[in-house]
Amino acid sequence: MAPRVVIVGAGFGGLWAAKTLANGPVEVVVIDRQNYHLFQPLLYQVATAGLSPADIAAPIRSIVGTHRNITVMLGTVDGVDVAAREVLTERGRRVPYDTLVLATGARHAYFGHDDWELFAPGLKLIEDATEIRRRILLAFEQAENETDAAERQRLMNLVIVGGGPTGVELAGAIAELARRALAKDFRNIDPRAARIILIEAGPRLLSTMPADLSDDARQRLERLGVEVRLNAPVTAVDATGVTIGTARIEARSVIWAAGVAASPAGQWIGAECDRVGRIKVNPNLSVPSHPEIFAIGDTSLALDAANKPLPGVAPVAKQQGTYVGKLIKARLRGEEQLAPFRYRDYGNLATIGRKAAVADFGWIHLRGFIAWMIWSFAHIYFLIGLRNRLMVALHWLWAYFTFQRGARLITGSRHEVDGPSPPAK
Amino acid sequence: MAPRVVIVGAGFGGLWAAKTLANGPVEVVVIDRQNYHLFQPLLYQVATAGLSPADIAAPIRSIVGTHRNITVMLGTVDGVDVAAREVLTERGRRVPYDTLVLATGARHAYFGHDDWELFAPGLKLIEDATEIRRRILLAFEQAENETDAAERQRLMNLVIVGGGPTGVELAGAIAELARRALAKDFRNIDPRAARIILIEAGPRLLSTMPADLSDDARQRLERLGVEVRLNAPVTAVDATGVTIGTARIEARSVIWAAGVAASPAGQWIGAECDRVGRIKVNPNLSVPSHPEIFAIGDTSLALDAANKPLPGVAPVAKQQGTYVGKLIKARLRGEEQLAPFRYRDYGNLATIGRKAAVADFGWIHLRGFIAWMIWSFAHIYFLIGLRNRLMVALHWLWAYFTFQRGARLITGSRHEVDGPSPPAK
Numbered sequence: 001m002a003p004r005v006v007i008v009g010a011g012f013g014g015l016w017a018a019k020t021l022a023n024g025p026v027e028v029v030v031i032d033r034q035n036y037h038l039f040q041p042l043l044y045q046v047a048t049a050g051l052s053p054a055d056i057a058a059p060i061r062s063i064v065g066t067h068r069n070i071t072v073m074l075g076t077v078d079g080v081d082v083a084a085r086e087v088l089t090e091r092g093r094r095v096p097y098d099t100l101v102l103a104t105g106a107r108h109a110y111f112g113h114d115d116w117e118l119f120a121p122g123l124k125l126i127e128d129a130t131e132i133r134r135r136i137l138l139a140f141e142q143a144e145n146e147t148d149a150a151e152r153q154r155l156m157n158l159v160i161v162g163g164g165p166t167g168v169e170l171a172g173a174i175a176e177l178a179r180r181a182l183a184k185d186f187r188n189i190d191p192r193a194a195r196i197i198l199i200e201a202g203p204r205l206l207s208t209m210p211a212d213l214s215d216d217a218r219q220r221l222e223r224l225g226v227e228v229r230l231n232a233p234v235t236a237v238d239a240t241g242v243t244i245g246t247a248r249i250e251a252r253s254v255i256w257a258a259g260v261a262a263s264p265a266g267q268w269i270g271a272e273c274d275r276v277g278r279i280k281v282n283p284n285l286s287v288p289s290h291p292e293i294f295a296i297g298d299t300s301l302a303l304d305a306a307n308k309p310l311p312g313v314a315p316v317a318k319q320q321g322t323y324v325g326k327l328i329k330a331r332l333r334g335e336e337q338l339a340p341f342r343y344r345d346y347g348n349l350a351t352i353g354r355k356a357a358v359a360d361f362g363w364i365h366l367r368g369f370i371a372w373m374i375w376s377f378a379h380i381y382f383l384i385g386l387r388n389r390l391m392v393a394l395h396w397l398w399a400y401f402t403f404q405r406g407a408r409l410i411t412g413s414r415h416e417v418d419g420p421s422p423p424a425k
Numbered sequence: 426m427a428p429r430v431v432i433v434g435a436g437f438g439g440l441w442a443a444k445t446l447a448n449g450p451v452e453v454v455v456i457d458r459q460n461y462h463l464f465q466p467l468l469y470q471v472a473t474a475g476l477s478p479a480d481i482a483a484p485i486r487s488i489v490g491t492h493r494n495i496t497v498m499l500g501t502v503d504g505v506d507v508a509a510r511e512v513l514t515e516r517g518r519r520v521p522y523d524t525l526v527l528a529t530g531a532r533h534a535y536f537g538h539d540d541w542e543l544f545a546p547g548l549k550l551i552e553d554a555t556e557i558r559r560r561i562l563l564a565f566e567q568a569e570n571e572t573d574a575a576e577r578q579r580l581m582n583l584v585i586v587g588g589g590p591t592g593v594e595l596a597g598a599i600a601e602l603a604r605r606a607l608a609k610d611f612r613n614i615d616p617r618a619a620r621i622i623l624i625e626a627g628p629r630l631l632s633t634m635p636a637d638l639s640d641d642a643r644q645r646l647e648r649l650g651v652e653v654r655l656n657a658p659v660t661a662v663d664a665t666g667v668t669i670g671t672a673r674i675e676a677r678s679v680i681w682a683a684g685v686a687a688s689p690a691g692q693w694i695g696a697e698c699d700r701v702g703r704i705k706v707n708p709n710l711s712v713p714s715h716p717e718i719f720a721i722g723d724t725s726l727a728l729d730a731a732n733k734p735l736p737g738v739a740p741v742a743k744q745q746g747t748y749v750g751k752l753i754k755a756r757l758r759g760e761e762q763l764a765p766f767r768y769r770d771y772g773n774l775a776t777i778g779r780k781a782a783v784a785d786f787g788w789i790h791l792r793g794f795i796a797w798m799i800w801s802f803a804h805i806y807f808l809i810g811l812r813n814r815l816m817v818a819l820h821w822l823w824a825y826f827t828f829q830r831g832a833r834l835i836t837g838s839r840h841e842v843d844g845p846s847p848p849a850k
Binding site for chain 2 (some may be wrong): 054145185262
């Protein structure tokens with residue numbers, strides 16, 4: 001029987017590992033909690049009513065399940081029996097493996113303040129995105145119905161915590177939503193009076209980018225009407241706003257884009273992890289003293305040539321998935337191990353809004369319209385499936401010419417519709 | 426001050442009334458529980474993974490809120506103070522009216538068996554559709570993981586209760602989903618072995634259509650692999666299946682398309698209602714002894730020239746909305762009341778699946794491909810907004826050539842992923 005590779009997680013890392021092993025001399029099992037692969041880089045557009053969930057998701061079965069040697073399994077993994085070489089799923093099922101690839105990604109984290117999550121949802125899952133969309137759109141509806149001026153402004157204040165790419169993209173998109181798409185739709189409020197406040201604990205936005213692009217991003221956001229607060233570590237979040245040391249910002253809607261923590265995969269296998277739960281891996285991405293277990297993507301802490309941790313971005317996960325797939329195939333041929341994993345950084349992009357983005361290709365820094373065009377084409381290109389590419393391109397073209405958002409739906413939890421909820425005691 | 430017309434509900438009836446009153450000498454307030462108008466005739470395609478919610482919904486504010494004399498209010502109405510002429514919303518707010526239009530639609534009803542809803546969700550809201558989609562897709566995933574043969578088949582049996590247009594359309598779409606889109610994606614099960622069972626209490630499907638078209642629809646469904654059971658009133662629904670008298674069908678997924686009941690609007694105003702809660706209205710659609718209150722669409726029981734109740738379909742609601750809008754404007758001009766409402770029936774369509782539909786235009790009965798083309802173009806045409814038309818047309822073209830479904834996402838409630846839930850005790 002062919003050796004069995006179990007891949008936990010069908011994000012970029014797991015999916016690229018599976019693709020590399022497709023039609024190889026192995027039996028591959030891909031286990032994920034969801035039935036779809038999610039293109040997370042565009043999730044913020046679902047949260048801001050620009051795209052539908054189905055536009056940026058594709059069934060895992062359709063992507064890799066058509067290969068004869070790949071089985072896709074919907075399931076939640078909650079442990080690994082390292083000695084028996086079995087993955088344990090939620091309902092007591094055991095899935096044996098010869099080689100295990102942990103690609104379980106990350107969740108947002110609240111630095112020990114898990115109670116903040118209730119007031120400040122993060123953005124990792126489709127359900128997170130539709131919940132944030134619901135909160136943003138509902139805040140304007142409630143403001144429209146509100147007679148108390150202070151409460152009305154509190155409803156129209158939107159705070160984003162965290163000035164990384166997700167925070168910057170969310171802030172820009174929300175500003176455009178309020179100033180363009182919603183601008184003329186209300187009677188009692190002017191959505192353009194909404195305050196969108198982006199809070200960053202550090203001294204600049206997009207800290208992994210060159211300083212000149214950070215600065216450009218800030219200026220462009222401010223031109224869109226976003227208030228950027230740097231050097232502002234949040235010390236409290238509650239139902240009516242956020243506190244930064246002694247300063248207070250009243251806001252009904254707070255979105256968390258500040259921190260992530262790895263999934264508990266490290267605990268499953270008893271591996272050494274860093275502070276945020278990433279598994280410390282060997283240069284070939286295997287787990288120390290477990291050559292049969294690999295950890296890739298946001299689950300792992302891999303170091304670059306300068307001994308700095310690789311960033312938690314899609315290209316790293318994809319390249320690691322491909323690398324591990326090749327390594328597994330090489331081993332089966334009895335060949336030497338491949339050279340250590342080396343991340344090839346093709347550049348770094350972040351969008352701010354309509355016709356505005358920044359791009360760092362190392363040898364050149366781009367900004368404005370040209371960076372935005374590159375960002376747009378790159379994201380269409382990297383989307384999975386021709387159908388998603390076509391639909392997202394059309395939605396963007398439509399939005400470009402009409403300034404409208406196509407998915408302005410308040411769905412999900414039952415909502416308070418006639419006014420805001422009473423302030424929390 | 427301009428007289429105030431309050432319209433409760435922004436379905437086809439309410440929206441068409443508002444459009445007719447746009448820019449007229451009245452102040453119009455449209456109140457709805459949702460922020461969007463939903464194109465219900467295509468909701469079954471959301472439930473069967475063909476379309477996304479945003480493809481068939483559009484913000485009410487964008488549709489009518491741009492007219493200066495129309496205010497849109499998100500709110501849940503829970504009563505009417507007829508004496509004070511005020512609409513009461515959930516959170517104690519009162520909205521005064523001079524004229525009231527009740528267009529609150531209908532919900533599915535279980536003929537006194539409300540406990541069946543848990544096992545057999547109906548299809549009225551977007552949340553209903555994504556829940557049904559979740560159940561259908563999850564059933565196949567669970568069957569794939571299931572080792573017990575009887576339970577596996579139970580998971581792959583899908584029952585639709587009710588042989589009206591919704592039931593017929595759902596059954597056809599689910600059959601195509603199982604036999605086409607999912608066919609090759611699984612390892613342990615063959616989705617083509619799924620049994621799709623359509624149960625109708627009466628002697629034929631599509632009872633409002635001519636008998637020859639009912640028969641044609643049945644034959645086409647059977648050719649798609651749907652089992653049609655006529656004269657089969659359901660006597661019980663539980664977690665493992667449905668009972669029809671002494672016969673039992675084991676099934677994990679049951680969808681309810683059998684009965685609707687009007688919203689409680691009749692109770693709000695203390696009006697005389699029929700058995701399913703529809704308000705009995707005058708020939709001009711006003712409520713007896715309340716010339717200032719109108720009830721339209723599924724909320725009302727209006728009779729045709731032959732004294733038969735008008736069907737609960739979109740064209741009736743739209744024509745009634747337009748009629749009432751005109752009547753209100755005529756009254757303000759001090760003119761005579763308009764002639765009684767007369768429904769103009771332009772024809773009746775139901776689709777069965779790919780290249781298959783039936784159409785009744787009175788003078789001619791159409792079936793098969795030609796009826797399906799008419800059905801497709803009519804639904805694109807009647808969709809609200811150029812964007813939705815374009816996107817739905819593209820999704821359909823894509824599905825036509827690829828046989829794939831674009832929205833195969835299991836989202837929402839946390840799901841049991843490794844196997845079916847244990848049978849309910």
